[in-house]
Amino acid sequence: MVAPRAPAAGRGMSSTEQESLLANWRAAWPLALADWSRFTRLQDPRLCASSVEAAKEGLTGSFAMIRLADQRVVIDLPQVQRLGLQDHAREILAHEIGHHVLAPATATDHARLLARIHRALPTLEAHAPMVANLYTDLLINDRLQRQCGLRMADIYRRLATSASGSSPLWQLYMGIYEQLWQQPAGSLGGPALEAADLRGDAWLGARVIRTYAGEWMEGASRFSALLLPHLLETISDARVDALMDTRHAGRGSQPVGLERLEEDELAPVLHPALDPRITGEEDAGAADEVAEDALPARALGHGQTREPFEYGEILRAAGLDMDPQQFAVRYYRERALPHLIRFPVSPQPQTQELELEGLEPWEPGDPLDAVDWLQTLMQSPTVVPGVTTVQRVMGPAPGNEPANEPIDLDLYVDSSGSMPDPQQDTSWLTLAGAVIALSALRAGARVQATLWSGKQQCLHTDGFVRSEDDILKVLVGYFGGATAFPIHRLRSTYAQRPVAARAVHILHISDDGITTMFEQDERGNSGWDVAAQALRAGRAGGTMALNLYSPLPASLVGAKGWTADLLRAREQGWDIHVVRDMTDLLAFARDFSQRHYQSLGGAGQ
Template identity: 60%
Template sequence: MNAHALPQEEMGALLARWRAAWPAALACWSRYTRLHEPQLCATTARAAKAGLEGSFAMIRLADQSVVIDLQAVHERGLHDYGVEILAHEIGHHVLAPATATDHFRMLARLRRVLGTEGDAAPMVANLYTDLCINDRLQRQAGLRMAEVYRKLARAPGSAEPGRVWTLYLRIYEHLWRLPRGSLGGGACEEALDADAWLGARIVRVYANEPMVGASRFAALLLPYLVEDGLDAFAWHDTGDAAAGCAPGSLHELEDDGPADALHPAWDTRLTGAEDAEDAPREAVGQGAGQALDPYEYGEILRAGGTSLSPHEIAMRYYRERALPHLVPFPVRADRKAPDPQMEGVQPWSIGDPLDEIDWLHSVTISPRPVPGVTLVRRVYSLESADDHALAPVDLDLYVDSSGSMPDPQHRMSWLALAGAIIALSALRTGASVQATLWSGKQQVLATKGFTRDADQVLHVLTGFFGGGTCFPIHRLRETYAAGRRARRTHILMISDDGITTMFDKDERGNSGWDVAARALAAGKAGGTMALDLPAGWDAAHGGYYRELAATLERARREQGWDIHAVPDQAGLLAFAQAFSRRHYAQDTQERRP
């Protein structure tokens, strides 16, 4: 690539010109627009080290950066368009997508509209935001955006334009009233020209509603994407724009989700056909109020440039879903300042404040004031506070990960969500949490003892084994081997009928009943079982459920386990909310004298 690099002197001049163009590019949006200096790379190799590949420009939303490959710019004949290209990249920070959250939201919408072509969502988002930005710069700022596309069409190595590229350029020609084919597109038949007119209407009508406009644009582009494939667009300056960014509330579909898939031909705001009898009354969509599953959530993050592993994505997903259900942060009311109480007198010596001398008391001792002998001062103390520090109960959490449970990294796991809500609520109030994920023998994932690290807890809760069912009795035994803990600890089991394996014998031959009893006695705060069991399990007669009911009734009667049957796993959400309020809401915490 360096074979095409400019000589050092010419590259220095080009760098100076583009640096000088930066203030003018900022002013195209507003004289108040402020971004730090762009990263201008003299060679394609340096641009690659900055993360720019496959294009001559890119943005990073995490640090609001603009990166330019000046070697690629020169090779495409764009060296005289510094203001245009820089203003375009600034537009991505100012207008669309502007923020990482909006970028992820747009990708989520586009994936729903594109269906089987969902992998093209980043490219479609880039095309649409480019249209919005370039139209404003061409018309309002008077920049030569049309000339930039003519240069790109004539650049060395430019491929024959496909249908997507032809439609895209024809939209610009409609927006700027240019002759058909003047920007270098391919053959344009009447049907494609009509779609291009619709595309131009989308840009203008939805100029202030980019999310809705992007959805209409995706529906318009979909047939052309199916025909051209995913390699329809070579320049992609927002491909990794959201790398390193954390979205907010991305797991939840937006309220206007059902209208996303409406084709612009049926949109009366675009066509003006208010009385169209054949217009569909309702667009096909997934519906509002639904939540993404962890896999789709991860696909959206990856489309935005995130390079997290599936496990890390799952941790972020369940943290985000748990946040609305956590108990409030504990608030401690300020008490009134206590009144000073006089306790007596002590000698006043030279160096003590003069205003502290108790003259009346001193004179009654002797009419001759002698410092340290007859002069005295009063001594005060403050009342002890009536309120005491809050002492949250620690949590020892065991979550079943056997084959009957879903994998939290691919499908929604109510067990993982319930565990996250309860554990994060406990951590929020100052408690420590020990989390253990278990399945078959030797299949145990646990935190390093009791911890205040939320990431460590979520890492355990979002793991998966999918094996047999064998409760880790040794883990419960070793946790309470030393007897009573310094802090009260509640033991919580989230499982199904496999929880009865905790009462089997351990590898040393100890009875699980004895291990559980010692753990409850050492924890001093009781134990709870949230079990995926059908309603009326405790009234079953005969067969497997009779034996199960007998075991659990014995656990309740002899050891005091609080057993909650949750007929469907979705009911674990309500259980987790109630459990968190009962044990970790401020007014339920133990007061420590």
């Protein structure tokens, strides 16, 4: 779909025109639904009687849009009338329905499509939403024109007569429609007969649409590679921009599974001219040539996962309006979910159940629902409040089943200059912290998360909390400064912790910089004393997961510097786990809970 510049905001139709147009478009809605299937069901479209109303719905720059979050179609009727397309209600509505039914259909597939296009447009990734819109429009319009007999070509023919000038990209795009529908050259605004290169690319584009109609996700990279050189020649084209009825389609949606690369994303990006399925060159020699000439794959992070910045770029292209921190929270939550293990719970001797111990007088001022009316009436048929009324006295008694109480988690993650920024590159410290913290929440525990670097560089939750977002917002933060453990946080957490409070396991994820925990605090207190007090008050032990170059020696004999400090910490009661590579922290995060479950005889598994 296409529209020229929007008219002045607020300019609407007369009441008579508005009522007539609304009636016609409402009548066309069920017909447009049936063009896809008689079983197709969507919410009624938002038919806006003014551009101001359309803008409130989020529609600007075009006369139609979709929203994947609530499965809506929005139409700016004054824009439709100004373009002279008011008689194409069925075609326009069927096109917008096609975005919900065929491509992209869901928020997740919308983001998956953008991921493939994003990779196929090196240095021009910002154009991925536009290319995705052009591509899905072609898929939808070709089906509606050929299989449903709708007048899609008439829409573009009318638009071609009402516009002047065109970019190479626009000519190519219209040329693809002319090839698909066997229209005369230039009738829809495509390239003239003498423009052999553009017409050849238009033929390739039409072949992509037909060949990959049933595998449109796979064909997206071919289409993008075809458009890439023409995007370089096109600075801007208002008509192309106005095609974007999926510009903000993903806003408010929840696409999932994008933290991992799919196998077909790693395949070479082929130009359609090098694709044997399109050219028909199926012999082995042609296949070898395709492999050699394919566009090189861009490095896409470690293993089979995206980097956080790539994840954010894709979601931003899909229309999600979020800041880098919010993207990072979603990224690490998705990365952590497959690895979650319930945090260990410690069995208590027995549950406490209430049982009847006797009766006592009920007096005015006591809760009315505390009156035991049966016993009151048994004592006297005449009820005298405060005299004959009685209430039950309940007392605790040991139950038959043991009670499980989760162990709270006090998590400290290093964010000094030796650590990566989790909002840009994968931080295994952040991922390990997320796995363990979310596992703790699953078991009913509370978590206190603290991110630290140099002096005065400390970010933490408001005590022990149950909110995933609050914890992850801390973990995805970044300082990148010096190294100075916040001893005051450890001191204040356990200085006067009530004896009846839950047991807490203290977990540090860091490197040799963790030994700054044993220095003196701002009050002159020994860090060793603060750490010892924390272990005593926490009552559930402490663990250090440290990225070190070599294992710790078995003895303090001959040990110096931070090595000696860590050996002394082990003697103090800290369980120290050395990881040689940061990626090993993920395995540690999974094994951490398993070791605790096994020590409790499998409780909580």
